[in-house]
Amino acid sequence: MKAYKYRIYPTKNQAIEIDLQTEKCRQLYNKLLALKKDTYKDKGVTLSRKDLYREVKGNKEAYSQVSQNVADRINKAYGNFFARVKRGERKKGFPRFKKYGKYASITFPQIVNPEKIGKKTNFPKIGWLNTIYHRPITGTPKTLTIKKAKSGKYFITISCANPKTETLKHGKGEIGIDLGLNHFVATSDGEFFDHPKPMKGIAKKRKALAKQFSKTHKRSNNRNKARVRLARTDEKIANIRNDYGWKLCKTLIQKHETIYLENLNARGMVKNHQLAGAITDVSWSDFTNKHPYKAESAGGKVLKVNPKNTSQMCSGCGDIVKKTLAIRTHNCPNCGLKIDRDINASINILTKGKIGLGQPECKPERDEANTDGISPKQALSMKQEAIIST
Numbered sequence: 319m320k321a322y323k324y325r326i327y328p329t330k331n332q333a334i335e336i337d338l339q340t341e342k343c344r345q346l347y348n349k350l351l352a353l354k355k356d357t358y359k360d361k362g363v364t365l366s367r368k369d370l371y372r373e374v375k376g377n378k379e380a381y382s383q384v385s386q387n388v389a390d391r392i393n394k395a396y397g398n399f400f401a402r403v404k405r406g407e408r409k410k411g412f413p414r415f416k417k418y419g420k421y422a423s424i425t426f427p428q429i430v431n432p433e434k435i436g437k438k439t440n441f442p443k444i445g446w447l448n449t450i451y452h453r454p455i456t457g458t459p460k461t462l463t464i465k466k467a468k469s470g471k472y473f474i475t476i477s478c479a480n481p482k483t484e485t486l487k488h489g490k491g492e493i494g495i496d497l498g499l500n501h502f503v504a505t506s507d508g509e510f511f512d513h514p515k516p517m518k519g520i521a522k523k524r525k526a527l528a529k530q531f532s533k534t535h536k537r538s539n540n541r542n543k544a545r546v547r548l549a550r551t552d553e554k555i556a557n558i559r560n561d562y563g564w565k566l567c568k569t570l571i572q573k574h575e576t577i578y579l580e581n582l583n584a585r586g587m588v589k590n591h592q593l594a595g596a597i598t599d600v601s602w603s604d605f606t607n608k609h610p611y612k613a614e615s616a617g618g619k620v621l622k623v624n625p626k627n628t629s630q631m632c633s634g635c636g637d638i639v640k641k642t643l644a645i646r647t648h649n650c651p652n653c654g655l656k657i658d659r660d661i662n663a664s665i666n667i668l669t670k671g672k673i674g675l676g677q678p679e680c681k682p683e684r685d686e687a688n689t690d691g692i693s694p695k696q697a698l699s700m701k702q703e704a705i706i707s708t
């Protein structure tokens with residue numbers, strides 16, 4: 319399955335209809351969830367997907383197809399919850415009720431006329447939707463999701479079965495890469511890839527907008543306006559990040575067969591309050607999560623290694639050479655090796671990978687129709703450290 323995302327331009331009335339359907343689905347979601355929880359509590363019975371479907375049938379509020387998907391989402395939320403419990407994760411995330419505004423999309427689980435998709439998009443009750451298909455769809459369209467982004471823009475996501483996969487060929491050999499603040503990526507081959515250029519300016523702009531937002535009064539019109547402005551900037555940041563990340567992944571995989579990178583989750587827990595840093599964090603986690611997909615499609619491999627000591631250890635002799643963040647050059651008093659600190663780290667990552675310390679990536683969980691990635695705000699709460707100094 320492959321998801322294609324396009325922007326749509328609904329008329330005022332269509333937008334109202336989409337918002338209304340979304341809200342009805344949210345209410346249905348909460349109703350079904352309450353029913354499932356209560357039935358278990360009172361009778362010890364877990365309602366199955368079929369039971370929920372039966373319940374949905376009686377609901378004439380939302381479109382029947384769309385409401386069936388609401389039942390599917392509850393099933394999925396439970397499934398994800400049990401999977402997390404099984405894996406012994408700290409945050410189990412038991413399915414919760416959705417507050418107003420926290421349910422932002424509706425999904426049509428069956429596309430009636432798949433051949434029409436890609437030309438014009440027709441919906442029951444909504445009608446023809448003005449859509450810009452900026453890239454062609456491949457495969458058979460299966461499901462379609464309409465989503466209102468926080469920026470107020472509307473998008474559709476079409477998932478297709480049997481898409482034409484990009485014929486990407488992996489290169490040869492192994493490489494270690496280090497993610498840093500100075501350069502986005504430093505490789506064990508001695509190459510640097512910088513952070514996307516427009517990020518710096520836009521990070522500044524976001525900071526200013528966030529300040530504006532914090533000064534507005536709660537539940538005021540100005541606050542809503544400021545929220546939309548902030549969301550639009552976040553959208554831009556996400557776009558730059560995605561675009562850059564994909565291109566870099568592609569470049570690296572076309573050159574190598576196996577890529578070793580840091581397991582970001584194993585980094586220290588030093589808080590990073592800087593906004594630019596937060597954006598960097600997201601870019602990194604985004605990058606390390608997307609890498610494996612790209613590599614797999616090309617038949618290559620991406621393995622994660624524990625980053626412990628990789629920045630302090632000498633890649634020449636293995637001695638620990640303590641250095642603060644300000645020191646950019648690794649200068650070993652023992653063996654005399656003098657190289658860039660990030661290159662030194664990437665060579666250590668490669669070495670760890672070569673001796674078999676690399677772990678395959680565990681696939682990230684995708685939540686319902688969310689293709690936007692992580693917001694900088696979420697990144698802040700992830701409390702990932704910008705750079706390890708021990």
Ligand SMILES: [Zn+2]
Pocket residue numbers: 632633634635636637650651652653654655
């Ligand atoms: Zn040394």
